[in-house]
Amino acid sequence: MTSADSQHERTPPDAAGTPPTGAGDPQATAAPGTPADAGDQAWVDEPGATGEVDAGDDIAGEAAGGENAVGDMAGDTPTELVADLAKAQEDVAALTGDLQRLQAEYVNYKRRVDRDRELVKQNATFSVLSAMLPVLDDIDRAREHGEVEGGFKAVADSLDRVVAGLGLERFGRPGDEFDPNLHEALMHAHSADVTTTTCQNVVQAGYRIGDRVVRAARVTVVDPEPAPEPTTASDVPAGEDARDAQ
DSSP, X not given: OOHHXXXXXXXXXXXXXXXXXXXSOHHHHSOTTSOSOHHHHHHHTXXXXXXXXXXXXXXXXXXXXXXXXXXHHHHSOXXXXXXXXXXXXXXXXXXXHHHHHHHHHHHHHHHHHHHHHHHHHHHHHHHHHHHHHHHHHHHHHHHHTTOOOHHHHHHHHHHHXXXXXXXXXXEOOTTOBOOTTXXXXXXXXXXXXXXXXXXXXXXXXXXXXXXXXXXXXXXXXEEEOOOOOOOOGGGSOHHHHHHHHO
16 A cells, blocks of 8 residues: 555545545445435535425515505505595495395396286186186086086086186176176166166176186166156146146
């Protein structure tokens, strides 16, 4: 062994971790599984060397921004703060008014839809029952002649129940007081037995759905006897007055 080799073996690494010099290629003498250059490994392991941003930096930045905003508000004068508050209150009042108008419009729209839906239902029921009135008239005439018997009677009674369930109501009977909104007068007569215009005979029954008249009842009516007109002296001939005086 030469004196140079002995000097190389006795020289330790310096404080910075630099390997001994003058001993050939460091990569050839590195242990298996270790980096070729310890300095390069130390540089890779340094924080932020990969380009990633630490979360602590983001939090610090947001805190700094909040402090700046607070500083800006603190720099406003009381007059400016009052003006900002008044503007915010005006914006809230405007938005509240818009919301109330929208709510009122929705309520009105819902009411219109419900009313229109009910009206469509009533019109459909009215159309169907109006088309069935001739059938009901035929059944009434058959009852008057005693021809509603057996199976036909069961069908007629079932039909009456169905139309009654749909709201169809029959009206018009002898003795009812005449109402021009419900009755159609086909014939007039006078009678001392009545004190007001009265339905005497029902030629064709009337029908209604609730307050809506589907068909007026066709009737004959009788009026009270007209009161006799009182006689006066001018109505008596002059000769009769002379005879009465003698």
